[in-house]
Amino acid sequence: MRIRTVAPVAAFVAIAALALTGCVDNSTPSSGGSASSSSDVKKDDSLASQLPEKIKSAGTLTVGMDDTYPPNEFKDDNGNPVGWEVELTNAIAAKLGLKVKFAIAKFDNIIPSVAGGKDDIGMSSFTDTTEREQQVDFVNYYTAGIMWASAKGKTVDPDNACGLKVAVQSTTYEDTDEVPAKSKACTDAGKPAVEVLRYDNQDDATNAVILGKADALSADSPVTLYAISKSEGKLQEAGKAFEVAPYGIPVAKDSKLTPVIQKTIQALIDDGTYGKILDKWGVSDGAVKTVDVNAASKG
Incomplete structure (x- = not known):
């Protein structure tokens, strides 16, 4: 897994078609039904008050992402990140009253950027492993x-x-x-x-x-x-x-942001936003009911 169960996955947004003849064509969009957008998510003042001061004052959540992994995160025709994890990220930020800045990078550069403080979190289908937990903490939000x-x-x-x-x-x-x-x-x-x-x-x-x-x-x-x-x-x-193993959002070790992200995703699960996003993209079989931290080391 993406170190990235599963129902048939429908395509909802286009990514650029590849040039080689006979290649997989991801360019055909599909409407796919409705789900709550980040504009439908209401800010939770209690959760927002728990944010680290640096993020609170900036008003922005910087998120490391490799947008080459459809349907989790990929590019639309305009080069903007889309996918169910993109929608979940936007919902997290909306619940915290923050804007999102996607820092697009190669997959293997994201964890070092989070650990070094360049990015606040990562969202790129990371499999939570005990080895990775030596570098960052993981907020577990899905299984694949x-x-x-x-x-x-x-x-x-x-x-x-x-x-x-x-x-x-x-x-x-x-x-x-x-x-x-x-x-x-x-x-x-x-x-x-x-x-x-x-x-x-x-x-x-x-x-x-x-x-x-x-x-x-x-x-x-x-x-x-x-x-x-x-x-x-x-x-x-x-x-x-x-x-089957847990996906995790990497956060810097022992960061005060980790419990905030954990509580925020749990709130999105409890209010139904999380489930609507997963249902929209056809990936609800990997849904979790309770958000954990560093599940890999807990066995």
């Missing part, structure tokens, strides 16, 4: 699994992938942990390794499968299902979702 996809008509078993080429987005959990572990199991058994094909963004990893450069892709389950839905029948599920 891993899912593979292969070209239509090509049978691929994620548990028997020795010798295959598997496309991943660089620095995701699939890249750093999941696929390498499968490869090691292969070589330990005297079988060919799994070849990991790393790409800077998820669209390129997806298109590697469509173009025949890779046998399969591995990504978070909402992302894989979205890619399949936008592939015009060129991709299919390769097995079911597995290794």
Whole structure:
């Protein structure tokens, strides 16, 4: 997972179509029903009063994001960030009476930016792990699994992938942990390794499968299902979702902001805003009822 269960994911906003012939086309928008926008969320003065003074006085929440991971966070036709995590971020800020500044960056630069104080929080489908908790704290707001996809008509078993080429987005959990572990199991058994094909963004990893450069892709389950839905029948599920784990919003270690974000998301769950956002994007199977902090270290 994006170190990023899951119902069929519908596309609601366009991202730019890729130029290669036969590639996945994410350019067709869909209306998809209604959900509460950030303008519908009322400020909670009690929560806002608990913000660190620096953020309170600035009136802005700076959020590190890699907007290349549809349907969680991606670009619309105008290059603006969209997706269900973008909507959730906007709702968090609205509840706290803040404006949002999305600091778009490469995925692996976000946690260092949060830890160093450049960004207030990150929102980019981070899987909460004990290793990452050494750098930042995580406010847990969702759970997701891993899912593979292969070209239509090509049978691929994620548990028997020795010798295959598997496309991943660089620095995701699939890249750093999941696929390498499968490869090691292969070589330990005297079988060919799994070849990991790393790409800077998820669209390129997806298109590697469509173009025949890779046998399969591995990504978070909402992302894989979205890619399949936008592939015009060129991709299919390769097995079911597995290794379900919590997503977390990274916040600087021991920051006074952490409990504020935790309470704010809990308030959005309790008032129904959170559920409406997830329902709109078709990802409600990963919903949580209670917001935790550093769930990975709690087992």
